[in-house]
Amino acid sequence: MEWKDALLLALAFVTVGFALLASRSKRAKQIAAPAVSPPPPVVRERWRLVLVMNATKQKAIFDALASGGTLAPSADEMFEATQSLWFGKASSDAASRIDRLLSRADGVSEPSEYDVHLVAFDLEGDAPGFRPSDDLMSRLDAFKTLHKLGLKPKVSVRLGAEAYGSGGFYKR
DSSP: OOHHHHHHHHHHHHHHHHHHHHHHHHHHHHHHSOOOOOOOOOOOOOEEEEEEEETTTTHHHHHHHHTTSTTOOOHHHHHHHEEEEEEEETTSHHHHHHHHHHTOOOOOSSOOTTOEEEEEEEESSOOTTOSTTOOHHHHHHHHHHHHHHTOOOEEOOOBOGGGGTTTTOEEO
16 A cells, blocks of 8 residues: 555545544534523513493493494593492403403393493503502593593493492492
8 A cells, every 4th residue: 555545544534533523512512502492472461441330320421332432432521430440450350250240141120220331441551540549630641541542342231230349349
């Protein structure tokens, strides 16, 4: 064997050795490096605002709300018409009880001057001004902000006043 052949053979062995070494180190890096997963999507918690309004005194407002918003009452009218309200997370137990009231198909059989409608708005986030501890000026500002959003409310059938008595509602 000539020295040129020996040199080519040695060069071939060195090339194969480097190729094996490179593939092993690449495989080791893949095993050592943890898989990078994308961050979990940010889920914004949904909130619900429910207004309690007297069914007899506020008939014009319910007609406007039922019209699909074309005759939407002003923020001041909504504020004045609200007897009580509830504001909280849509995933809470209280929201589940309120959902059952909103989805009732049967209203009161004997109308009374104390009957009410529940008017519910689903919100994308917390809305300052609707919490029980907020003052009346903050609440009025919150009604104005709500009015600007142009949300379509869900209005319940006419319910007896006792329907919302244990739902955690608080005075306007």
